[in-house]
Amino acid sequence: MSKNRIFIPLLIVLFAFIPRYIYLTQIESSDPSFYHLLAGTDARTFQGWAENILQGKIEGNDKLLYTSFLSLIYRWAGNDLYAVRLIQIILGSLIPLLLYFTGKLLYRESVGLVAAGLASFYAPFVFYEGTILIASFQVFLMALLLFALSLAVKRLRPLYWLAAGLVMGLMSIDRGNILLFIPFFLLGIPAVFKGTGKKLWQGVTFFFLGIAIVQAGLFSLHFSLTGTGKVKTNPLGVHLYRGNAYGASGQYGRLSALPAVPPGQSYLLATARSIRAHPGAWMKLLGRKSLFFLNRYEIPNNYSFEYSQRYYSLLRYLLHFGWIAPLGLLGMVMAARERRLRLFLLLALSYGISIIAFFVVSRYRLPFVPLLILFAAYLLTNARRFLQEARVSRKVIYFFLIIGLFWISNRNLHLSYPNAPYNWGSAYLQAGNFQKAIPHFEEAIRIYPGYAKAYDALGNSYLRLGEIDKAIVAYERAVSLESGKASFHNNLGTGYFEKGRWEEAIREYEKALELRPDYDKPYYNLGNLYRRLGREKEAREMFRKAKGLKD
Template structure:
C-alpha cells in the first residue's frame, strides 16, 4: 500500500457501494419502465441495500465493488441511448462505451460483452412499428454501435500500451483466461494446480506465461474434446449453491465469524440470493419482450457461458446482481400484472422447470453439513464467550470444550479456550492449547502469535521467535494483530525487528538486519507501546537513523496524553530521548513517531522497493524513576545515559 491510508481507501469503496444502491434504484425504474416503475426502483434499492456482499466487499479491496458500480452506471447510460432525442444519442453512446471499457479494466469478463452490447444497441435503435418521429437512418443505426465499440476500446488502450512497454508483448488486458483454460480442465488426468503454478512462476514474462498456458490447455482439450461439456455441466451448480467461502465474513480481523454473523450471512447472502433468483426467473419468463428484458438476458447468458467455459464459483454471481436485482424487484412490485400476460400457462410450465432445476442445484450441491456444523460449533463458542463476559470462566471453559468436541478440526474454539486459560493465569495450559491450535491449522495467526506472547513471557525466546514468525503468514499481519489483541508484559527495552517485538510496535514494516543491527523501517506514522514496570517520572529513549535522504529528517515523537519532542535525524544511528512524563505501575504508555517518507524506487531507478519509508528504529526503552529538570530538552547522543 506504500504510504496510503487503508481507511481512506475503504471509505472510497464504501461510498461506491452506497452509490451503487442508488444506481440500482434508477436501474429498476429504467430497465422496465411502466406505471409502477417507481415501486420497482424502491424494491430494487431495498434488495441491494440488504444484500450482504455489497456491504462486506468494500472492506476486502476486491474488484467486485468498483465493477458493480461501473456496470450499473454503464447500463443506465446504455438504456438512455434509444430514449433521448437523436442529437444527444452520440454523447450517451460515447459515455456507455467508456464505462463498459472501464468495467473491462476492472474485470476482464466485460471485454467480450462489448460487441454483444453493440448488437443490442443496433437493434434497439431500429424503428418500432408505426414510429415516424426521430427515426434514425440506417447509417446512424450502425454509426452509434461503432462509436460504442470504439469508445469502449479507447478505455483500455492505455493499459494495453502499458503492457506492451512493460513486457514487450501484446496483452490486451490480462492473462487470467489462459490460466483458467489449463488449470480448470475437467479431463483425465486432472491437472495438478500446484505443479501448474510452479511451471508458470518459472516463466518471468506474463505474455509468455499466457501463451504457454493456452498451449497446454488446448493440448488437453484436443485430447478430450468432451471435457469442455463436462466442465460446463460441473461448473454450473457451483454458481447456484450456498457459498462455503469466507469473503463475506468481516467481523474480526484474522478470525472467523461469530454465530450471529454467520446466521446473518446465510440469511442476507444465500437466503436473499435465493429470493432474488426465484423472483428474477419469474420476471424474465412472464415479462413480455422489451429492450430491458433483452439486455438483462444478454448479460446473464453471456456470463453463464463464460463462467461454465472457464471457471465458476458462487462468488462470481455477484456480477449478475446488477440485472437480477431489478428483475426480482419487478416481480415483487408487479406480481399480479406478470401473471396476466398471454400464454401464462406455458410460461408457468417453463418457470416450473427452471425453478426445479435451480432448486435441485441449490439443495443438492450446497454444503448443508458445513453450515450445520458451523451453527452447532458457533452456538457453544458463543455461549462460552457470554460466560466469559459474565465472569464465569469455568462455564466458559466447558462450553469451549463442547465446541471443540463438535468440530475438533476448527481452530476458533481452541483459541477462545486458550485465551480464557491465559486470563486465569494458567499459562502452561494455555500455551499447550495454543500449540495444539497452531498444529491444527499452521497459518492460523491468532494461535501462533498468542503462543509467541506466552513463550516470550516464560523466557523461551527461541521458541517465541518461531511462533511469532508463524507459517504462511505475513509479518506485517502479525504486527497488526498483536498490536490490537495481545496482553503485554512490562519490559524495559524492546529490540525492534529482533523477532520479539510483536505487540509493542505498529505502523512498521518487516524486520531487517543491516550492519549487525536488527531494525524496522517505520511508515509515516509508527506507534510504540511500553508497559510501565514501576511508578514515577519517565522518559522514552529510541535508537534511530534516517538513511536515504540528503538532508536531516524532521521527526516528532508524541506521548499519547502528554507532550511531544522534535528531532532532526541524520543517516547514522543515534540515541534520542523524549521529555519527562509521569507513569503509574502497569500503565500502558503509547508513543507516536511521525516522519516524512520516501519511496526508494522513486529516488533510485535501480531499486525495486515500492514502500514509503520513514526512519529506522533499532530499539525503544522506557526509563522510570528519574529526575527531570524543567529546562531539559530532548537528549540526542549515542553515548551512554547517566
C-alpha cells in the same frame, strides 16, 4: 407531475439509504477490523495501493479504478475508513434509483419501482457496501451501465452509446470479464434492433469509442507514471487453470492444490490439456460451477456474508439471492419475446458465462444481480398478464420452472469455509480482544480440523491471556499438522519458554531457524532464553544475529 418527478427519486434514495446506514452503525460498533483492516486480506492490499497512488506509484496495482476511488477519498478525508464506507453506501443508495430509471425507460414506471424496491433491500448489496472491496463499486457501475444502455436503446443517440462505452471501459479496468459482452453484442444486433441503419451503426461506433477512450487513458496513465504502457492485469491463464484444471473445486482455490504446471508451459495450454485429458470430470465441474452460480450461498473469499449474518440481524431480514434469482431467471425467459430487452439478456448471458468459465465467488457474481433484479421486476409486474394469456399447458410449464428454479437457488449445498471465522478471530486478535478471538478460531477448527493456522492463532490467543498450557496444546497441534512452518515452531518455543521448559524451547527455536535462517524472531527469543539461563555470551550472539537480519 414535476413534483412526482422529484419526489419519487428522492424517496427511492431515502428508502435505500436507511438499511445501509443502519448496517454501517452496526459494523462500526462491533466489527474489530472496521478501522484497522486485517493484514493479508484484499481490503488491506487495496488500502496499500490507494496510499501508493497518492505518492504517484501504481506498480503492481491491477485494481486501479477502485484504488483510485479510495485514494480520492483519502486525499479528501485522510485515511478514514468510515468515510470510505459512508461514500460507498451513498453510491449504493443510487443503485435502486438507476434501476428505477432503467426499468421506466425500457418498459414502464411500475417495473422501475419494483426494481428499485428489490435493490433497496437486497442484503448482499448492503453487506459489500460495508467492505473495502471492489464488489460494491462494480455493482454501481453495472447499474450505471444498464441506465446508459437503456437510454441508448431507447433513443439511439451517439452520446448515450458513448456514455455506455465509457462505463463499460471503466468496469473493465478492474474486471476485464465484462468485455465478453462485445462479441455477444455484435452477433446479437439483428435480434435486438429492427434494421441496421446508419443511426444504429453510428451509435455502435460511439460505444466502442467509449471503451477505447478508457483503454487509451489507462495506457497513457501507466506510461506517464511507469515509463511503460504495460498495464498489470490478473493473469487470464492462471485463473482459467485455477477454475478448470482437473481437481478444481469450482471456487477460488490455491494453485498448490492442483496438479503442477510443467516448467515453460503456459497456464492456458495446461488448462486445455487438462480438459482434453479429463472431459467427463470437466463437464461435471461446469455443472457444479453453474449450481454455485445459481445458488443463494454467497461463496466467500475474505469476508463471508453467511457468517456475518450470525452477528448482524439486519442481513437476515433483507432479501437474498434465493429470492431474486428464480424470479430474475424466469423473467429473462419471459422477456426473450421483447426486442427492447434482448440487449440486456445478452449482457446477462455473457456476464454469467464469464464467471462460470473461471470460478464462482460471491463478490464476482454480485454485479450480475442488477440484471436479475431488473428481470425479476419485469416478471412481477407482468405476471398477471402472462397467466391470463398463457394456455393451461404453458402455465404448468411456468409452475414447474419456477419451482425448479427456487429449489436450485435455495437448496442447501452444505458448504462452509473456515477462513470466515478465522478472519473474524484474527481481527479480534489484532485488536487485542483475545477472549472474543477464541470462539472464532475454535469454529474454524470445527469446520476444518486440519487448519494449522487456526490452531496457531488459537495458541497466540491463549498465550496472551496467560493460559500457557492451552497455548502449548494448540501450538503442538499446529506443528503436527504443518511441521515445515518456521513461525509455528517459534510460537511453540515461546509457549515452552513461558512454561520454563527450556530445552524444548531451544529445540523449537533452532528448528525454526533451520527451516528459515533469515527469520529474526527465533534469534531474539533464543537471546532472551540464554540470558534467563545466565548464558550471556550466547545471548549477545543471538541478539547480534537478530539485529543483523533486521538491518
